[in-house]
Amino acid sequence: MTASWITTFIGQLALQGVNVQEETATGLAPARTWWIGAEDWGRLAQQARILNCRWVAAWGEDSGEKIIVSACFEKDGIYLIVRAHVEYATPILTSHAACFAAADRPERHIQDMLGIAFIDHPDARRWTRHQAWKDSEYPLRRNFPVDGNPPARAAPDDDYRFLHAHGAGVYEIPVGPVHAGIIEPGHFRFQAVGETVLNLEERLGYAHKGIEKIAVGRDAAGLARLAGRVSGDSTVAHAWAACMAMEKAAEIRVPERALTLRAIMAERERVANHLGDVGAICNDVSFSFGFHQFARLREAWQRLSQEAFGHRFMMDGIIPGGVLTDIGDRAAVAMQKQIDSMRKELDGLYDILDDLPSLEDRLDTTGYLSPETARIYGALGYVGRASGIAFDVRRDAAYAPYDQMTVEVPVFDQGDVTARVQVRAREILASFKLIEKMIAETPGGAVGSIGTEWKLPAAGAEGLGLIEGFRGEILAYVRFGEDGRIARYFPRDPSWLIWPTLEKLVRDNIVPDFPVCNKSINGSYSGHDL
Incomplete structure (x- = not known):
């Protein structure tokens, strides 16, 4: 499927000196698939923002030789997947969070799971990992065992730097991660004056299942x-x-x-x-x-x-x-x-x-x-x-x-x-x-026409x-x-x-x-x- 904004996107990236290699990936259709250089990752986000694309998702994969990072965008019902190779020796990419706020936590997840450092990311704190793994361990790398290397007891996550508000009458309310009902665990940290909420910060990841x-x-x-x-x-x-x-x-x-x-x-x-x-x-x-x-x-x-x-x-x-x-x-x-x-x-x-x-x-x-x-x-x-x-x-x-x-x-x-x-x-x-x-x-x-035989x-x-x-x-x-x-x-x-x-x-x-x-x-x- 052809979309005019896709053509415009390619043209604008070319003006920035970004070389786009389009890949025919049948299984990813109807999404379009591009490869770009890791050094162009930030320019890609800037142009996507100018075109009012929606940032959908990002994920990474350890290919055994390099780390492949993919980001998905959407506009007018047309999806685009853009990929880049990241070297093990220099696992660095420019963050998309400056252009798309939605990229903030997903990039922190990729950082925690695969060890990629996102330049200019507004928040370098751990997100998914909490204190379960060492700084040198990345669970989605191939060399990390599926059952991990769990310590006898994980360290408490008590040094997580929540935002602090100061001033007369300002107080803090911690809620969770254990709640009074049967809902799943999540932590909420409020700053309030009287009954009015000044700020709320979430801390999730307690239900991480791998x-x-x-x-x-x-x-x-x-x-x-x-x-x-x-x-x-x-x-x-x-x-x-x-x-x-x-x-x-x-x-x-x-x-x-x-x-x-x-x-x-x-x-x-x-x-x-x-x-x-x-x-x-x-x-x-x-x-x-x-x-x-x-x-x-x-x-x-x-x-x-x-x-x-x-x-x-x-x-x-x-x-x-x-x-x-x-x-x-x-x-x-x-x-x-x-x-x-x-x-x-x-x-x-x-x-x-x-x-x-x-x-x-x-x-x-x-x-x-x-x-x-x-x-x-x-x-x-x-x-x-x-x-x-x-x-x-x-x-x-x-x-x-x-x-x-x-x-x-x-x-x-x-x-x-x-x-x-x-x-x-x-x-x-x-x-x-x-x-x-x-x-x-x-x-x-007839009733019963409900499946096709699976093939590898x-x-x-x-x-x-x-x-x-x-x-x-x-x-x-x-x-x-x-x-x-x-x-x-x-x-x-x-x-x-x-x-x-x-x-x-x-x-x-x-x-x-x-x-x-x-x-x-x-x-x-x-x-x-x-």
Whole structure:
């Protein structure tokens, strides 16, 4: 696919003396793939910023001879992957964070995992590693064992330099990483005056599982199962992204019926999470009625998912080449009846949410995220759409079966908690329509046309998966080694892009509103920490 901005980009880089070598990488299509010199990495980011590209992700790989670093950009639904070789002796690159704030933490992750130093990066502190490994150890290097070299007891991370605020009446509030509820671990450090938040700084990484390392050596089925556990509430979307990448690498065509079943599962995952989030937001402002009603609807929704697909979260339902479980007429009828019933109930609940003064008082103008800030950090999904950013992979970089459907993308510009609730509420109804269309028109012939026999990809084959999860765009990169085993897997959850926005939108709010601001973002600790 040709895009005018790609041509402009190449021309502008040429004027800067940057030599671009375009590579034909079938498995990465429709993304374009370039190679540039490591010395040109910074100029690349500068030109991408001038062209208003969106910074999507970055990852590295130890090739055995050099380190390969890749960065992904997007504009107008067209993706571009740019790569450079970095020498072991001088593992240095210019940071993209000066041009794209979204690159800040991902670059720190690459620094921690592969030992690349990013020149002019605004923050040299460890991010993922904490104190688990020595300064000379890089877990994603080939010479680092998968089970590591753990000390008898890891040193406490008590010298992490949080920002300090000084002045009359300024005080500090540490929250976490262990919380009172059952959520995953994350640390939040507040500076406040009275009840007003001056600054919030996050410290994540406590849920680090070594996903990238333990993926190496797995077969395709094993990677699909691992991908489904990157973030448990997005198990369908992450597994689909990983399988899409592997299927591109193996040049396998997935049956239309299987693709439709994948989409039904993905939309059911979206609805379940949005129902849970709306209820949890109600709970954080003590509207218990709303919490229990939405929790009840989510429970009923997930029980039908279990009946239809064998698991409440539909975990392991997507496999390389297709899906594990088909649905028959009985399940299709049950889904339609459930949608009919739930649509009526939600109409009444939405009216209550819209008309309740106490909710309006707590949610309107709370946690405001400006469209400019959302754009700077690359926030998509319900966070971006509540602040005027309409991008949706299903529509704007469409993949099957969404490329044959009309995807409604609700967008608001208020940028507050109310807007993030409204996006979720409207997305539930839009997903109902998509599911109805898919169960009425499920293609592919007879029940059972749900998979293609897997074939081993050639060594070095690679693939890129891009899926719209309930939080937004999910990226998965896969490269195969010998014997059809995984040599590199990198998943980028939307949480990498939305967690930083929480630090911005909570400023000037009162401390008691932090929980509802946090829930309105609902970043995944697990999806971020890898």
